[in-house]
Amino acid sequence: LKELVVITGASSGLGLSTTIALANSGSYHVIMACRDTEKAKRVAEENGLPKGSYTVMKLELASLQSVRDFVANLKAFKGARPLKNLICNAAVYLPKDPEPSFTDDGFEMSMGVNHLGHFLLVNLLLDDMSKAKGARCCIVGSITGNTNTVGGGLVYPRADLGKLQGFQKGMKQPIAMADGKPFFGAKAYKDAKVCNMMTVSELHRRYHEDTGIVFSSMYPGCIAETALFREKREWFRKLFPLFMKYVTGGYVSEKEAGERLAQVIADPKCNKSDVYWSWNGKANTVGYINKDGVVAGAGGSGGEIFENEQSSAVQDKEMAKTMWDLSKKVVGLD
Numbered sequence: 075l076k077e078l079v080v081i082t083g084a085s086s087g088l089g090l091s092t093t094i095a096l097a098n099s100g101s102y103h104v105i106m107a108c109r110d111t112e113k114a115k116r117v118a119e120e121n122g123l124p125k126g127s128y129t130v131m132k133l134e135l136a137s138l139q140s141v142r143d144f145v146a147n148l149k150a151f152k153g154a155r156p157l158k159n160l161i162c163n164a165a166v167y168l169p170k171d172p173e174p175s176f177t178d179d180g181f182e183m184s185m186g187v188n189h190l191g192h193f194l195l196v197n198l199l200l201d202d203m204s205k206a207k208g209a210r211c212c213i214v215g216s217i218t219g220n221t222n223t224v225g226g227g228l229v230y231p232r233a234d235l236g237k238l239q240g241f242q243k244g245m246k247q248p249i250a251m252a253d254g255k256p257f258f259g260a261k262a263y264k265d266a267k268v269c270n271m272m273t274v275s276e277l278h279r280r281y282h283e284d285t286g287i288v289f290s291s292m293y294p295g296c297i298a299e300t301a302l303f304r305e306k307r308e309w310f311r312k313l314f315p316l317f318m319k320y321v322t323g324g325y326v327s328e329k330e331a332g333e334r335l336a337q338v339i340a341d342p343k344c345n346k347s348d349v350y351w352s353w354n355g356k357a358n359t360v361g362y363i364n365k366d367g368v369v370a371g372a373g374g375s376g377g378e379i380f381e382n383e384q385s386s387a388v389q390d391k392e393m394a395k396t397m398w399d400l401s402k403k404v405v406g407l408d
């Protein structure tokens with residue numbers, strides 16, 4: 075019997091390549107949870123996904139109502155139940171926007187889609203997933219949210235949740251940033267990624283023992299050609315993949331990145347909770363800075379999977395707990 079796996083943002087980039095890897099393996103039925111269902115159906119056909127290996131379902135992460143509707147539709151789904159695997163992959167990156175945009179519920183778009191929408195989704199699905207034996211939940215992270223990396227620590231701006239002043243005040247329009255400061259798109263993305271990774275650790279601390287669900291995060295490598303960089307200028311989008319390939323060595327193809335994320339779900343080796351998975355591929359400079367101050371490879375093509383270290387900011391348990399409690403409040407779970 076096939077295992078059920080939900081992948082958010084399955085209609086492009088990493089989400090699509092992971093869908094292709096898992097659907098073609100024959101062992102999974104993929105629920106493609108997408109904001110544009112027509113696009114999702116089209117790309118599924120274009121990529122020749124086997125009939126019966128996937129179902130497209132509407133999920134607009136910029137609307138808490140849509141998240142709730144998705145969960146109701148999923149619970150009514152007649153295929154392999156209960157839900158065994160959940161991949162929170164969808165994201166927006168809005169480095170060029172001079173002004174913030176807001177979700178239906180008034181959250182700044184990157185924090186709303188990347189973190190808060192997924193936060194509600196995971197919370198609403200925990201109960202169902204705890205009925206499946208060996209369930210796994212992976213929230214895609216990034217080195218950019220990890221200030222112990224060159225990409226996250228030296229490339230301006232750094233992620234910084236401050237004292238969560240924005241969250242304390244309800245995180246709704248006109249509040250645009252977690253720290254309550256003026257809107258800064260590139261930073262909002264990094265802040266949301268920190269929240270994603272903290273959410274994984276909190277999920278582990280709160281629910282792993284009781285539910286058996288394995289919670290993890292991962293860094294796929296720099297997939298320099300995806301639509302994530304759609305706001306960047308033409309020259310950047312041409313040169314960035316070459317720079318990542320030949321200068322930093324951090325480049326990874328969509329296909330390989332998808333196989334990595336699929337591995338986190340399928341490999342018996344990855345049956346360990348509270349891990350931030352990475353691959354020690356060819357990266358020269360985008361690696362993480364380990365305890366001894368040495369830049370170790372992370373990202374890049376090839377190499378072996380390993381348990382990566384997270385920055386002290388991501389590991390701050392008190393901050394993670396406050397972030398969790400406030401997120402619950404702002405999405406209406408309290």
Ligand code: NDP
Binds near residue numbers: 082
């Ligand atoms: P893409 O832009 O190709 O994929 C993002 C996906 O999210 C798309 O399918 C998009 O839908 C979906 N999405 C965006 N907004 C919403 C929304 N409001 N509701 C539902 N779905 C939405 O980027 P990537 O594949 O590169 O990014 C995937 C993940 O990988 C992200 O979490 C990103 O942070 C992470 N990542 C990427 C890296 C990279 O180098 N590219 C490096 C490290 C991490 P649609 O198809 O309709 O546009």
